[in-house]
Amino acid sequence: MTDIARRGTARTRNLELVLGEVDRRGPLTRAALAELTGLTKTTVSTLVAELMAAGFVAESGVVRGGERGRPGVAVGVSGARMAALGIEVNVDYLAVCVVDLTRSIRLRARVERDNRDTRPVDVLRDLRSLALDLVDQARGLGLTVVGAVVAVPGPVEDGLLYTAPNLGWREVPVAAALDLPLPVDVDNEANLAALGELWFGGDEPDFLYVSGEIGIGAGLVVGGALFRGVHGNAGELGHVVVEPTGPPCRCGGHGCLEWYAGQDALLRQVPGGLTDLVGRLRRGEQRALGACASAGRALGIALTSAANLLDLDRIVLGGVYVPLFPWLCPAVETTLAARLGRLRRSVPVVAASRLDGEAAVLGAAGQVVQRVIADPGRVGHVV
């Protein structure tokens, strides 16, 4: 804990209030901040001086100063001193990125590799090297990395990756194993990809992000915030029941969406890899088109249940669904329209993710930024 956090609740809340306004609205004068927060100008000046000394904010030029319209020196979030590290381990790749407090992407790295049936210790050692290398590079840019979040392809409870069946991992303490010299949190990749889409991919505040990989996860954003459920494991779309008497699934259920529309399901019907499937679709091969249409129908059925439960207006398809979107989307849309037309006023719009493979790692870094802004006292080694 820093001095900022120690000195009592009202002051801490006021620091959060000032930093929050500047983050949400962009650069503001001290006078405008006083009007917006209801604090006195003297209090605001003291708070701004502290936030500035700690590197959260910087003066950023002259702007109009709130309701009275007088020009003044504006204070904005600073991108020069603190940064956040995003880390992702997924079935086919490792990825890392550095984002500053203004959410500008400053550094990124990605290694394609097959992580199926690997030992966590081997994969996480390589991921640690990638992460430390980026922290060093960030230092060269004058940036202190104040925290990291790791995106993992499975449910996380109390910081533990409970299970990642497609990696063959079970109960892995990812943060401890990475052993980085900074605070590290772990979260589900679909949750983080949804947040990445929110912060870096567009400006819609309400959507369900569907992460189509070997498994199928989803992250629900409502009013610009991620819906996590009680333990952070909401959005297990891949195990929504499509056909109650269907084939058994590794989750214990039967006829789960994953069996009908996951990456393995798509490739099961058409030999070759994902790139090969896209080539066949481009050439109009019937079997490839059929595989996409039937996956799209299953996705449409699961998304019908999701739309009824979650009240969806907009569905963003990510991961492997991005290259397959032109062939997958019509079947999804037709199924949704047929099943949702009467009860709801409108059928959800279906769109492809604008971030492709980077949504989760960007969301991971963005999550660190959110936490720093929401609770400046938490950043341990500042001040």
Place this chain on the structure above:
Amino acid sequence: MTDIARRGTARTRNLELVLGEVDRRGPLTRAALAELTGLTKTTVSTLVAELMAAGFVAESGVVRGGERGRPGVAVGVSGARMAALGIEVNVDYLAVCVVDLTRSIRLRARVERDNRDTRPVDVLRDLRSLALDLVDQARGLGLTVVGAVVAVPGPVEDGLLYTAPNLGWREVPVAAALDLPLPVDVDNEANLAALGELWFGGDEPDFLYVSGEIGIGAGLVVGGALFRGVHGNAGELGHVVVEPTGPPCRCGGHGCLEWYAGQDALLRQVPGGLTDLVGRLRRGEQRALGACASAGRALGIALTSAANLLDLDRIVLGGVYVPLFPWLCPAVETTLAARLGRLRRSVPVVAASRLDGEAAVLGAAGQVVQRVIADPGRVGHVV
């Protein structure tokens, strides 16, 4: 708007802050309030005086005063001056209740009647009489009813009951039609029943409330707050797909849960009414037991999808599922355990609602109380 609301944001926020602390924590001294809010004692005294004059709070005896432990006069939410009206129109009954700001139930009335295929104007005229009668009775107790919420069995958008298929109603402006001399909002009965269960039925902060009526709705409570979705229409559990090629549903879909586990579905298989069905179950009649078991299995399949999407620990069955609970619950639990055992750390607990038929109308009144506490400036005719 009142004087309270007009005088600028900081003061309004401070009033909300003080009232919120007193509501959440129970009676507090002014000194304790100053410590909790970070406001000066003078400011707290001024705010308390205003809240007291307006009837939101009252002095309620001597208690220990915050960290320093000195005794002082405590200020608590007042149950003596303001009250909230809960109103419900459902397929089989009309109900009204009055709850004071401490959430004590002060008055209630209920009329059993069949509202299927009725004209909204006729039903709402009778409901208006019931409501006005309770407002009069409340006045006799010294209570001013400051607002009402109406629970309706269908999705609501922008205050309009979009459709209530089991009443045969479509696009009904319920609040305007009731024409009560106080602010009236409208909300879905499953949402309000979930809130009723939260505020009046127990103290668990996380659960899915399932409202089993002719239709099947659900309300999700996470961290003590209702999850509404984008338009307030989350929780349409009755239209989660149980069997994709099943019978057509009035929603446009096929094989929806409602067809397998709604009240009509249960009674379709066993002649007679609900009371008759319970009698047959008590006597161990095979056909009745079979109907309950198959409804329970369908409910279990839909709740498997819901648990995967919403991250559920606890499921509360309400409405007609309360009298049927002993016979329905085993099939629900068995289905959930078989399908959810491996991916999640635990299978959700299934319980019966403790409020039976009153959850929605109590939730409606409770919603008014929440709004008054959260935003004291909104109560128009006070001060």
